Amino acid sequence: MRKNWALAVAVTIAVVAGVTFFTLGQTKIYQAEATILFDPQPPRPLGKDVPTVVDVGQSTFWNNKEYYRTQFWIIQSQQTCGRVVRDLGLNKDATFLANKPVGTKLPPKTVSVEAAADILAARIVIEPIRESRLAEVRYRDADPQRAQRVLSRLADVYVEDNLDQVLESANMAADWLKGQLVNLKVDLESSELALHEYKINKNVLSVSIDDQSNMLRGEMSRLNDAVTELRTRREHAAARRAELQKIDAQNPAELPAQELISNAALQNLRSVYVEALRTQVSLAASGKGPEHPEAKAVQARLNESRDAILLEVKNIQRAVESDWEGMNHEIAGLSGLYEDAKKRALELNLLEIEYKRLERNKDTNEHLFSIVTERSKESDLTRMLRINNLRIVDRPRVPGAPVTPVVPLNMAIGGLVGAVLGLLAAVGREQLDRSIKVREDLEEDLGLAFLGMLPAVGTASGKKPAKGSSPPVPGAIEHPELIVHNEPNSGPAEAARALRSNILYPSPDKPYRTLLVTSAGPSEGKTTVACCIAVAMASAGQRVVLLDCDMRRPRVHRVFGRKNDIGVTTALLEPEMLDSAIFQTEVPNLSMLSTGPLPPNPSELLHSAAFARVLAGLRERFDRVIIDSPPIVPVTDAAVLATQVDGTVLVVRAFETTRESVNRARRALSDVGVQLVGCVLNSVEVDRPEYGYYRYQYYRREGGYAAEQAADGAS
Numbered sequence: 001m002r003k004n005w006a007l008a009v010a011v012t013i014a015v016v017a018g019v020t021f022f023t024l025g026q027t028k029i030y031q032a033e034a035t036i037l038f039d040p041q042p043p044r045p046l047g048k049d050v051p052t053v054v055d056v057g058q059s060t061f062w063n064n065k066e067y068y069r070t071q072f073w074i075i076q077s078q079q080t081c082g083r084v085v086r087d088l089g090l091n092k093d094a095t096f097l098a099n100k101p102v103g104t105k106l107p108p109k110t111v112s113v114e115a116a117a118d119i120l121a122a123r124i125v126i127e128p129i130r131e132s133r134l135a136e137v138r139y140r141d142a143d144p145q146r147a148q149r150v151l152s153r154l155a156d157v158y159v160e161d162n163l164d165q166v167l168e169s170a171n172m173a174a175d176w177l178k179g180q181l182v183n184l185k186v187d188l189e190s191s192e193l194a195l196h197e198y199k200i201n202k203n204v205l206s207v208s209i210d211d212q213s214n215m216l217r218g219e220m221s222r223l224n225d226a227v228t229e230l231r232t233r234r235e236h237a238a239a240r241r242a243e244l245q246k247i248d249a250q251n252p253a254e255l256p257a258q259e260l261i262s263n264a265a266l267q268n269l270r271s272v273y274v275e276a277l278r279t280q281v282s283l284a285a286s287g288k289g290p291e292h293p294e295a296k297a298v299q300a301r302l303n304e305s306r307d308a309i310l311l312e313v314k315n316i317q318r319a320v321e322s323d324w325e326g327m328n329h330e331i332a333g334l335s336g337l338y339e340d341a342k343k344r345a346l347e348l349n350l351l352e353i354e355y356k357r358l359e360r361n362k363d364t365n366e367h368l369f370s371i372v373t374e375r376s377k378e379s380d381l382t383r384m385l386r387i388n389n390l391r392i393v394d395r396p397r398v399p400g401a402p403v404t405p406v407v408p409l410n411m412a413i414g415g416l417v418g419a420v421l422g423l424l425a426a427v428g429r430e431q432l433d434r435s436i437k438v439r440e441d442l443e444e445d446l447g448l449a450f451l452g453m454l455p456a457v458g459t460a461s462g463k464k465p466a467k468g469s470s471p472p473v474p475g476a477i478e479h480p481e482l483i484v485h486n487e488p489n490s491g492p493a494e495a496a497r498a499l500r501s502n503i504l505y506p507s508p509d510k511p512y513r514t515l516l517v518t519s520a521g522p523s524e525g526k527t528t529v530a531c532c533i534a535v536a537m538a539s540a541g542q543r544v545v546l547l548d549c550d551m552r553r554p555r556v557h558r559v560f561g562r563k564n565d566i567g568v569t570t571a572l573l574e575p576e577m578l579d580s581a582i583f584q585t586e587v588p589n590l591s592m593l594s595t596g597p598l599p600p601n602p603s604e605l606l607h608s609a610a611f612a613r614v615l616a617g618l619r620e621r622f623d624r625v626i627i628d629s630p631p632i633v634p635v636t637d638a639a640v641l642a643t644q645v646d647g648t649v650l651v652v653r654a655f656e657t658t659r660e661s662v663n664r665a666r667r668a669l670s671d672v673g674v675q676l677v678g679c680v681l682n683s684v685e686v687d688r689p690e691y692g693y694y695r696y697q698y699y700r701r702e703g704g705y706a707a708e709q710a711a712d713g714a715s
Helices: 005-024 065-075 078-088 094-098 113-122 144-201 209-245 257-262 264-285 293-382 407-432 439-445 480-486 491-504 526-539 568-573 575-581 602-606 609-621 637-642 659-671 704-714
Strands: 030-038 124-128 134-141 390-394 450-455 514-519 544-548 590-593 624-628 647-653 676-684
Touching: 005 407, 030 144, 065 078, 065 124, 065 134, 065 144, 078 113, 078 144, 094 113, 113 124, 134 144, 144 293, 144 390, 209 293, 264 293, 439 450, 439 659, 439 676, 450 491, 450 526, 480 491, 480 526, 491 526, 491 676, 514 526, 514 637, 526 544, 526 590, 526 624, 526 647, 526 676, 544 609, 568 575, 568 609, 575 609, 602 637, 609 624, 637 659, 647 659, 659 676
Parallel strands: 450 676, 514 624, 514 647, 544 590, 544 624, 647 676
Antiparallel strands: 030 134, 030 390, 124 134
16 A cells, blocks of 8 residues: 555545535435334224124234235335326326426426336335334435325325225125025025935934934844854854764763763763773683673673763763754854844945935035125125224425435545545555565565565665655766675675675585576666676675676676677687787776677577687686676577576566566576576665565665764764
């Protein structure tokens, strides 16, 4: 903002001026206001027990925002606005259509009612009043009287339409209910006759279907219990029958325990039989054979008892068989009775279905007839009432002052917007600036080594001295390239010495004997940087030669006030003239070799073996060879020279050289495989805020270090 404050201020002033002129040129707009009440509990003369045809306040939807939004839409609808337009003739009012004050001279104009209604709706604003059932309706117009007249008619039309809608709905409902009463009466009489005829045709008793069904269910239950009991007894007889059939005729002693317990005769016969068997066994044990008289007597008694047992068992079996057969016949008879009762129950169910349907139809018709009769009588009463839940609380008045435009507010907004736009313009201008400004741009953004910076020469900062700042450096304007020699205590001189240290000290074991100084483009100060480096190295006691190899726009000879009649090209053609071409400058230990007559093909000449011999000779005679070359991006001379030196220094002009130019220069050097020592940031205006702690304030004290040392000695 400090750099681009003028742009920011200009944008702000322009925006404020534009907003002011635009505001003053706008038509004054007046606003009429009306307040409408949405009453949730309108008067109900018939009481709460008699509902109205149209709910006008008691339904729960009154608590919902949807209802109010619907009403707000109705106020701005085509129906409401169109009626206002027709009543007031607004579609033929040219001043209304153009939103101009009454009396403004305009050509006659007529539009459709729908188009005028759209214009009217666009000027209406409705806002609900918080925590109330009130809404404020606002209408804006260029004429205050017309605003009041239009809004008054709009509110009246809306309230009247709402009441008309309620009455129309009530009338329609009452007429419909009367029509339905006739139909329902016919349906009720038909359903009653149908139910009566069904009873006669199906011989349905007066006893209800449910009672008859209950009797059948009781009968079926008793029959089912009897059949179940008989089946249980039959199973018991079958089990007894099976047990009797298991008796062995040869050994009837094994009789079922149940038969023995229930039949005393059979029990006695079995005892006789068992006694005879024991006697027979005893006789056989005593040696009396079957032919022995006693044995024969026992055998006869045994046979007699066995036959008696078998005969008794057969009698029991016949009795059990007879019981079993009788129970089967009895079960069959009871099952037939059960099936008959079941059949009668199913038939009764079929009768019940049709009977229930007819009875339900009769009950439904009776219920509907009763409801409609009651509702019809209530509707006849309610449609005579004129109940409306809407009421105009505050009628619109003629507005006294315009609401728009608000000149102070618009100017304040314009000032704020202008300030923001000014800030954005300043920031945008800074962001669009792709030039190299500070050390971090080279090191962090481009990854290049930073050797140092040289302040702009003219003053210590390159600009006119501000009030209270140091005076200009004497002699620096006439020969800015020699400021290190002319003003050794100045800021640029100290910066040049720091640059010399940064070049030499990183590689003390393998110092740079030959150093090429180039830049990405023209006019970036490479000649000035080369002279400052050469003077700084010469002032350190080293033998330095400044070699001008810019054979397109040479400048070194002008710096030292020499002609360019002999130089590098002369030494290339006549090597014996090299000594005479080297010029000893006014700076101790610093020599200069200019380009000489400019050749038509500099790059081929610099790439020749003769130039390599000249460069080798200079390296033997001097401690340092500083070469000033053309820019590396437009021409190939610098790339050719870079392959023949120990290191290359790239000069970057602050706030002018772009990142893209530096990248192209670095790519050109890397393509020929040479070493880039680092970059020098030239023509730095240290008073700029970008440099912060890089400022060389102490370089610009009046008198330089000499005055500072004298002041220290005096103290």
